[in-house]
Amino acid sequence: MxxxxxxxxxxxxxxxxxxxxxxxxxxxxxxxxxxxxxxxxxxxxxxxxxxxxxxxxxxxxxxxxxxxxxxxxxxxxxxxxxxxxxxxxxxxxxxxxxxxxxxxxxxxxxxxxxxxxxxxxxxxxxxxxPYERCVVASTGRAPEPSRPEAKRERLAELLGVRAEAEPLLAAVDAWRGERLVPRKAIKLLADACIAQLEEGTRRHVVPHLPASLHGIPRANIEFLPIENAWFSGSMNYIGRARGPDGSPRYEATYEINAALQISVPEFLDLVAHEVVPGHVTNFALAQALHVQGRLGFEGTVLTMNTRGAALSEGLANNAMMMALGVTEVEQLPDSDLQIGKLLVLLQDDAKNQASWLTWAEGRPQDEVATALRREYLLSEERAAKISGAWARHPLNGRMYLPCYRAGTEKVADLRRRHAPEQVIPALYQVHGLVDVVTIDGVLEGAAAAAGQAG
Known part of the structure; x- marks a missing residue:
């Protein structure tokens, strides 16, 4: 062997x-x-x-x-x-x-x-x-509580209310209620979002990838509603279908919770996260790199609860910003997109906080759910699911929930510090499979090479 x-x-x-x-x-x-x-x-x-x-x-x-x-x-x-x-x-x-x-x-x-x-x-x-061992193993850094204050203050400014718990929560609920995604129109809306995000990805992401990846399908996905799920949605990358010539179809499904309460701006971010240029694109490019002999077998068995997963979630949580070619929330083209993105970022903070409150402080679920609703502005449905089935799970609660915030902050920081032609190939595994820690070494090498070339 x-x-x-x-x-x-x-x-x-x-x-x-x-x-x-x-x-x-x-x-x-x-x-x-x-x-x-x-x-x-x-x-x-x-x-x-x-x-x-x-x-x-x-x-x-x-x-x-x-x-x-x-x-x-x-x-x-x-x-x-x-x-x-x-x-x-x-x-x-x-x-x-x-x-x-x-x-x-x-x-x-x-x-x-x-x-x-x-x-x-x-x-x-x-x-x-130990809780710390779990979090370090999956994120590369020690556990800590979330800090939502700056996002809450910016939301209050955009919504024209005080940044206090009751008026801000009421304003967010009203804003979300006026923009809720109709459950019967999810497929139609998803197709429109994918078309918009595909165009943004073609302009802002694809030019920084090797030419051999430009033609790989980035959004071959079917949306499927699912009842009574404990998650908001699940991207299931399949990748086992083959064309007549034996080449992959790069296919995936997305099961979306039929009870999800989500606004249209948040839904656009969700589609970017799960489909293009997020998870489906990331998995499809990994499969293509493996087929091309540029990524080892380990790149075909991607995992949850690991540092690789933290980076993957970080890429996905920054995906809409990548497709629109921006690095900061305030650069998004309208206030609804900014509000939606801030709410998405607060949900990442809420996942981390649910883990912290449950496992570092030993708080009961009802107390955690209340904190997620009041301080992180989650819908009642999301606050209940994240504080319960997610946070109290013996593995997900200690290892996966902290991945979202850790990965999001890491990728956002990398995108601010490195040029797109350096950070985008690294994020999509062009230089080899990396995680939320090891990507630093790849980018240091890319920066050094760029300096020598200059």
Whole structure:
């Protein structure tokens, strides 16, 4: 077995091993079935960690996060698949590879190791995992509470009210209510948003990517309403369809919560986040880079709850700004877009704050929901879901919720400090798979090369 094949096999077993342990199914077409492993679009066979009969049984019973975990199924799976051994092997191979790629793999190994420790904690077989270790593993920085004051003050200015809790919340509710997306028109509105964002991406993003990526479909997506989901929506990148010549179709679906209360400006940002130039574009370009031999196998099994996920969420949360060619909220062309973007940024802050209040301060859900509604101006539906199913989840609450704010702030800062021709290729993995920490090394190298060329 070649070194590259060994690395691919180890990566697949480590990621799908921990994913299966937590009840995830990377081959599911729905976000309600996927979990840690967020894609499988290579043509490689599925590894034993997924394919063994014990894995199917464990997925069917919901893994360690099920309301009543099937311990016999868990033990049978762990007897068949050495999940911690695969994770340790991945981290060791990463250290051996070295460079930016090795640093990415080693950091991913640590994230997976924390997920293993959380599973052990949940089963009563290991100690409580420190909250700080969880957040550092997924974001590269220590946990901290959010700071919404500046965004609230700017919103109050735009809405013409005082930046106090009651008048500002009332003004936001009224603004949102006057601009709500009609549920029966989501598909029509999504198509219009995609067309607008595609044009912006063609102008402001594509010119900074290699010519070999210019023709890759960036928004081959189908919108599907879903009832009673705990998430606002789920982008499910599939990428397994092939054309007559064997080339990928780069297809995806987006399941949108039918109960979502969202304004049209916020919806435009959501489409940019999930589709173009956000997640669908990001995944499609990663698949193209892999097909072109420029990205290793690890780029085909993208993950949640990792530093790579933090960067991906950061790119997606900056996607509308990228498509419109701006770096600051005040540069957006009208006040409605500015208000919508500030509300989206406050939702990122709210996700981080929900994690902090729940796991660092031990606050009850009703108290967290109230804070998210009053201080971060979330709709009642969003405040309830984020403070509950999201924040109180033993893994998502400690590792994924902090990723949004950390990634958003990181990408916004990178876009301010680096020219588009440097930062855009790095964000879209043109120089290799990077995360919210290792991207700094890529950009330092790009800046040095640009300086020498100048």
């Amino acid at each position: 070649s070194d590259e094949a060994r690395l691919a096999s180890t990566t697949a077993n480590a990621i799908l091993g921990i994913d299966t342990l937590w009840g995830g199914d990377v081959m599911s077409a729905s976000g309600t079935g996927r979990y840690i492993a967020d894609s499988w679009f290579s043509d490689e066979p599925l590894p034993p960690a997924y394919a063994l009969p014990a894995a199917a049984r464990l997925r069917a019973t919901g893994g360690v996060a099920a309301p009543a975990p099937d311990r016999a199924a868990i033990d049978a799976y762990l007897a068949a698949v050495d999940v911690p051994g695969a994770i340790d092997a991945l981290a060791a191979l990463g250290r051996g590879v070295g460079g930016i790629r090795g640093a990415y793999l080693a950091a991913q190994g640590e994230s997976l190791r924390v997920m293993w420790a959380l599973a052990e904690e949940l089963l009563g077989r290991g100690p409580k995992v």
